[in-house]
Amino acid sequence: xxxxxxxIVALSTPAGVGALGVIRLSGEKAIAIVDDIFLGKKLTxxxxxxxxxxxxxxxxxxxxxxxxxxxxxPTSYTGEDVVEISCHGSPYILQKVLELCIAKGAALAKPGxxxxxxxxxxxxxxxxxxxxxxxxxxDSEANHLTAMQQMRGGFSSEISLLRKRLIKFASLxxxxxxxxxxxxxFANRSELINLLDEVQLKIKQMTSSFxxxxxxxxxxxxxxxxxxxxxxxxxxxxxxxxxxxxVSDIAGxxxxxxxxVLNIKGxxxxxxxxxxxxxxxxxxxxxxxxxxxxxxxxxxxxxxxFDVQNISWQQMLEDVATLNIDDVAHLIIANKTDLLNWQxxxxxxxxxxxxxxxxxxxIQAKNKHNIGAVREQLYNLIISNKVQxxxxxxxxxxxxxxxxxANTELQKVYDGLNNNISGDLLALDIRSGLNALGxxxxxxxxxxxxxxxxxxxxxxx
Ligand SMILES: Nc1nc2c(ncn2[C@@H]2O[C@H](COP(=O)(O)OP(=O)(O)OP(=O)(O)O)[C@@H](O)[C@H]2O)c(=O)[nH]1
Ligand SMILES: [Mg+2]
Numbered sequence: 001x002x003x004x005x006x007x008i009v010a011l012s013t014p015a016g017v018g019a020l021g022v023i024r025l026s027g028e029k030a031i032a033i034v035d036d037i038f039l040g041k042k043l044t045x046x047x048x049x050x051x052x053x054x055x056x057x058x059x060x061x062x063x064x065x066x067x068x069x070x071x072x073x074p075t076s077y078t079g080e081d082v083v084e085i086s087c088h089g090s091p092y093i094l095q096k097v098l099e100l101c102i103a104k105g106a107a108l109a110k111p112g113x114x115x116x117x118x119x120x121x122x123x124x125x126x127x128x129x130x131x132x133x134x135x136x137x138x139d140s141e142a143n144h145l146t147a148m149q150q151m152r153g154g155f156s157s158e159i160s161l162l163r164k165r166l167i168k169f170a171s172l173x174x175x176x177x178x179x180x181x182x183x184x185x186f187a188n189r190s191e192l193i194n195l196l197d198e199v200q201l202k203i204k205q206m207t208s209s210f211x212x213x214x215x216x217x218x219x220x221x222x223x224x225x226x227x228x229x230x231x232x233x234x235x236x237x238x239x240x241x242x243x244x245x246x247v248s249d250i251a252g253x254x255x256x257x258x259x260x261v262l263n264i265k266g267x268x269x270x271x272x273x274x275x276x277x278x279x280x281x282x283x284x285x286x287x288x289x290x291x292x293x294x295x296x297x298x299x300x301x302x303x304x305x306f307d308v309q310n311i312s313w314q315q316m317l318e319d320v321a322t323l324n325i326d327d328v329a330h331l332i333i334a335n336k337t338d339l340l341n342w343q344x345x346x347x348x349x350x351x352x353x354x355x356x357x358x359x360x361x362x363i364q365a366k367n368k369h370n371i372g373a374v375r376e377q378l379y380n381l382i383i384s385n386k387v388q389x390x391x392x393x394x395x396x397x398x399x400x401x402x403x404x405x406a407n408t409e410l411q412k413v414y415d416g417l418n419n420n421i422s423g424d425l426l427a428l429d430i431r432s433g434l435n436a437l438g439x440x441x442x443x444x445x446x447x448x449x450x451x452x453x454x455x456x457x458x459x460x461x
Contacts, residue, residue, distance in 0.1 A: 007033060008109035008117075009101040011094055018089030023097050025106055026114055030081040033104040034068060037097075043083075048072035056085070056097055063100070064093045078114050079121030119442065125156050126442030130396055134217070141266030142216045146393045155394070156441050158206070162199050163437050166410075169195060170430040173423045189417055196414050203407045206394050212382070213395035215300065219261060219268040220382055223295045225323060226305035228252050228276030231335040234365040235305055236260065236273040239375065245273050252276060255288045257295055264379045272299065277319075296323060301381055302330040303374075308362075309339045313351060329381040333374065334362045402439045409433035 007027025013020070025033060035043040039062075040054020050070055056063045069084040076082040087093050102108065110116075112133065119129040131150035138144040149155065172187035224232045228251035236245050236258065245258045258273040272295055275288030296302055302325045306316045320332065334352060337345055345362070352360035361377060363370040394400050409432040416426050 007106045008113055009033075009098060009106035010109035010114070011098060012084070013089070016091060021087050021089040021094045023085045023087065023094065023101065024114065025083045025085075025101060026076070026078045026080045026109075026117060027106070028081065029105055030083045031070065031072075033101055033106050034083045034085065036104045037100045038066075038068060040068075043068065043070065046070055048075060056087070056100065058096070058100055063096050064088055066097075074121070074123075077123065078117040079123045080117060124151075125153070127156050127159070127396070127399065127440050128153055130398075131155075134395065140216070140263055140268045143266075143268070145266075146213060146216055146395050149393070150395070155399075158202070159437055159440050160443075162202060163434055163443070165195060166199060166430060166434055166437075170427055170434065173427045173430070176423050177427065193414070193417055196410055196417075200407060200410055200414075203403050203410070207400060207403050207407070210394045210400040213393040214397075215382060216267065216393065217395045219270040220301055220378075221272065221295075221299040222262075222269045222301040222303060222378065223272045223274060223292075223299040224303045224305060225274055225277060225292060225296055227307070227311065227319070228278055229310070230276065230305045230307045231365040232276065232305050233258075233273050235303075235333070235335065235363070235371075235374075236271055238365050238368045238371045239271060251278075255284060257288075257291060262375075264375050267379060267382060269301070269378060277322075296325070296328075300329060301378065302328050303333060303378075304330060305333045305335050305365075307336050308334045308344075308348060309336055313348075317355075330359060331374070331377055331381070332356045332360050334360075335365050337362045337369075338364045338367060399440050402436045406433045406436035409436060 005028065007025055007029040009023065009025045012022045012024040031043050037056050037058065038052075038054050039057045041052050043052065046052060048070055049072075052068045052070070054066065054068065056066050064087045066088075067086045069086070071077070071082040071084075073079060073081045085097060087097055098108075115124075115129045115132050118124050119126055124132075128151050131147050134147035135144070135151055138147050169187060169192055175186050176184055224236055226232050229249065233245035233247045233254050237243050237247065239262050240260055244260050246253055252275070254273055254275050257275065260271050260273075262269045262271050274292040274295055277289055277292055302323065304320055304323060304325070306319065311319070316332075332352065334348060337348075340348065349362060352362065358377065358380070361370060361374055363374060365371070394403065409429055412429040413426055413433065416429060
């Protein structure tokens with residue numbers, strides 16, 4: 001682990017031409033290395049958090065005029081000496097400056113190495129470090145919000161709080177073991193059961209937020225399915241407000257599925273327009289239909305669309321049954337209502353709402369009629385009854401896995417308490433639970449345990 005003494009360098013802005021480009025260094029020699037190629041004030045003599053104008057030179061040849069920022073250990077992002085060189089954003093200049101830094105002894109940073117160092121140097125915990133990556137990758141409001149919360153430590157502080165309470169519980173039991181034969185019971189068992197209930201509830205809230213968190217991070221896969229010519233591609237275009245998919249009155253127009261991202265109130269939906277489902281006549285179409293069924297199985301939301309003039313209510317119900325989407329969030333949408341007279345329209349609406357409630361909608365995709373209502377329904381399918389975004393949302397599969405493991409271990413403690421198992425076994429299970437939780441933040445558990453015993457109790461008394 002301790003192979004982090006060398007100084008690293010990397011281009012911190014995107015590759016390519018820009019107004020400015022920033023090269024960042026971190027490590028013991030960061031300031032000295034830049035000083036070596038910098039014409040201006042002596043950087044090693046300057047204070048932390050200062051900016052310096054000067055020139056980057058190679059054997060007296062000026063490469064660029066730059067501004068250098070200094071952040072000295074420990075008040076920097078990584079906790080080490082950090083230098084940022086703001087150059088003009090020419091790929092040539094940036095490459096030259098990078099090469100010069102390397103020639104003076106810096107090593108090219110590995111992906112994420114600045115943040116890894118920040119974690120190793122205690123500037124942030126593991127889940128916060130992970131949030132930095134999420135923040136940089138965030139491309140929607142909801143995504144940004146959850147990453148921001150996690151980076152500020154909202155998630156970590158909830159975990160630490162849970163851990164602290166469990167550590168106390170464990171240390172009381174450990175203390176009992178020290179007293180051996182005396183048969184003391186410091187840890188009030190019914191209080192412990194209450195605490196476990198509480199902790200498990202909290203863990204459950206966090207793990208159940210994972211589905212939403214995952215959706216926020218990766219987008220809600222939403223398949224638009226239905227018979228050929230139902231107007232699926234027209235609906236996709238209307239939702240996106242652009243002509244993305246080819247639309248025609250020839251059945252079987254869409255053969256390969258088309259994907260596009262639709263942002264609804266900050267929630268990304270990955271819309272997938274598919275080939276219409278029917279008894280395929282040619283091989284290519286057959287493959288398309290099989291692919292559609294596969295996409296439906298993998299998606300979080302299914303939008304079933306039908307042409308009101310083309311198929312009967314009964315045929316529509318049969319289609320929906322074949323799709324097998326009872327357990328998936330879905331919408332049933334009647335399209336081309338412009339082709340119905342008002343009596344048929346009223347009848348359809350009544351039947352639809354009776355059968356499907358808020359999951360039913362009548363639209364005219366071509367005229368973009370009721371498209372806003374569909375967007376609203378999609379959003380509600382995901383957000384309603386789910387965790388509010390101001391609560392902790394778990395977006396990371398590693399955290400989810402660790403939380404689930406912690407829950408399993410704590411269940412063992414719970415069962416153990418009910419079966420009066422020995423204190424050493426109880427303590428062991430609690431430790432496993434603590435370990436799992438500690439993996440999320442990167443804390444070391446055994447030290448904590450000892451620490452807690454000595455802090456909260458006076459053994460000598
Ligand atoms: N009258 C009417 N026609 C519509 C409406 N929506 C779509 N259409 C027409 O229906 C035809 C089929 O539309 P598409 O969007 O290509 O249908 P699709 O479901 O994608 O068809 P495939 O890709 O072949 O499976 C086109 O001629 C559209 O203009 C509507 O609301 N009213
Ligand atoms: Mg189509």
